[in-house]
Amino acid sequence: MSETVISSFILRFTQETGTDAPWRGVVRHVQSDEEARFMRIDEALRFIGRFVDVNGSGVADGEEILDVRRQEQHAGNGEA
Numbered sequence: 001m002s003e004t005v006i007s008s009f010i011l012r013f014t015q016e017t018g019t020d021a022p023w024r025g026v027v028r029h030v031q032s033d034e035e036a037r038f039m040r041i042d043e044a045l046r047f048i049g050r051f052v053d054v055n056g057s058g059v060a061d062g063e064e065i066l067d068v069r070r071q072e073q074h075a076g077n078g079e080a
Contacts (some may be wrong), residue, residue, distance in 0.1 A: 027044045
C-alpha cells in the first residue's frame, strides 16, 4: 500500500500602497510552522524544496522532509 505525504504551504504577497516598492512575499510550511521571506519566486521555491521535490529529481533538498514524515507517522499512531 502506498503512503500519501502531504506538505501544505501558505504564500502571502504584500506591497506598500502608494509606492513603486516591489512585491514581497512570505511562504510558510504548515506542518512545521517554518517560514521564509522572499522577493523572488526562486527564493520561495528553494524554501519549498526543503520539504518537497520541486525539481523532479525524486528527493527533497534537505532532511526536513524526513523529519516531517516521521512526525506525521508518530501523530498517526497516537504518539507525540
